[in-house]
Amino acid sequence: MAWAASLGENKEENSPRALYLNQCAVCHGEKMAGSPPAIPSLVGIGNRMSAADLATRIKSGKGRMPGFSNLKDDQLSGLISFLMRGEDNERVSAGPEPSLMKYHFTGYRRFLDPEGYPAIAPPWGTLNAINLNTGEYVWKIPIGGYPELTAKGLKDTGSENYGGPVVTAGGLLFIGATNFDKKFRAFDKDTGALLWETTLPFSGNATPITYEVDKRQFVVIAAGGGKDLKSKSGGVYVAFALKAPDKDKKPR
Numbered sequence: 001m002a003w004a005a006s007l008g009e010n011k012e013e014n015s016p017r018a019l020y021l022n023q024c025a026v027c028h029g030e031k032m033a034g035s036p037p038a039i040p041s042l043v044g045i046g047n048r049m050s051a052a053d054l055a056t057r058i059k060s061g062k063g064r065m066p067g068f069s070n071l072k073d074d075q076l077s078g079l080i081s082f083l084m085r086g087e088d089n090e091r092v093s094a095g096p097e098p099s100l101m102k103y104h105f106t107g108y109r110r111f112l113d114p115e116g117y118p119a120i121a122p123p124w125g126t127l128n129a130i131n132l133n134t135g136e137y138v139w140k141i142p143i144g145g146y147p148e149l150t151a152k153g154l155k156d157t158g159s160e161n162y163g164g165p166v167v168t169a170g171g172l173l174f175i176g177a178t179n180f181d182k183k184f185r186a187f188d189k190d191t192g193a194l195l196w197e198t199t200l201p202f203s204g205n206a207t208p209i210t211y212e213v214d215k216r217q218f219v220v221i222a223a224g225g226g227k228d229l230k231s232k233s234g235g236v237y238v239a240f241a242l243k244a245p246d247k248d249k250k251p252r
């Protein structure tokens with residue numbers, strides 16, 4: 001996935017807008033569009049959150065958002081009215097903290113084509129096996145796809161994916177990770193051949209785990225989705241039992 005990023009010059013020395021650009025734009029973007037779903041847009045935030053809730057969120061943070069407890073009261077209220085109005089009228093009083101830098105980062109933007117697909121040649125995601133003794137690729141295959149493109153015959157495009165694999169002692173590599181097709185797959189770790197796949201209720205952006213109970217082996221993955229804005233997200237663990245490796249290597 002290619003991302004577009006740039007620096008913008010900080011001109012207004014001590015306005016709420018400058019404070020926003022200096023402290024918040026790195027994540028929420030210069031135009032407040034964010035990078036959904038990981039980083040929410042702040043456009044029209046005044047319609048969704050009260051000033052009091054905004055103050056708490058900014059001071060304490062939440063999840064991956066840090067708290068800004070260093071902001072002074074007038075800076076905070078200036079910032080809140082800036083966020084609620086989406087424009088800059090009031091100026092906050094001068095103060096040493098937080099210091100304003102000459103440039104600000106304008107935020108992460110995916111480099112997408114007009115249809116919303118990565119604007120680079122596929123594959124848009126690969127699974128790679130590397131021999132750690134030699135550093136060489138043993139195999140490399142596209143992983144993931146877009147269901148609507150697959151339906152049109154555009155297979156093996158690969159897709160953005162987040163989540164690692166687990167490899168069993170029997171030589172099976174299990175991986176979910178793909179953002180859009182919600183698949184959970186098993187590959188032969190030596191060859192990269194696809195042995196089995198299933199569709200999860202939500203995308204499995206997580207690393208699976210494998211364990212044994214009473215001589216039966218299981219593979220479990222957390223499926224939550226949330227990275228494909230067109231699909232619902234949820235929160236389930238999906239478990240699979242494996243057949244004995246001597247009879248059939250494929251999981252049941």
Ligand code: HEC
Binds near residue numbers: 025039062
């Ligand atoms: C390091 C990245 C980062 C920075 C810097 C950051 N935020 Fe956030 N912000 C997030 C993330 C991630 C969330 C979603 C948190 C969650 O709900 O788990 C969020 C959520 C929010 C929300 C709630 C939005 C909603 O729709 O629920 C507000 C309001 C907000 N941020 C304002 C700000 C302001 C104002 C600043 C600057 C003072 C700021 N943020 C700086 C990452 C960031």
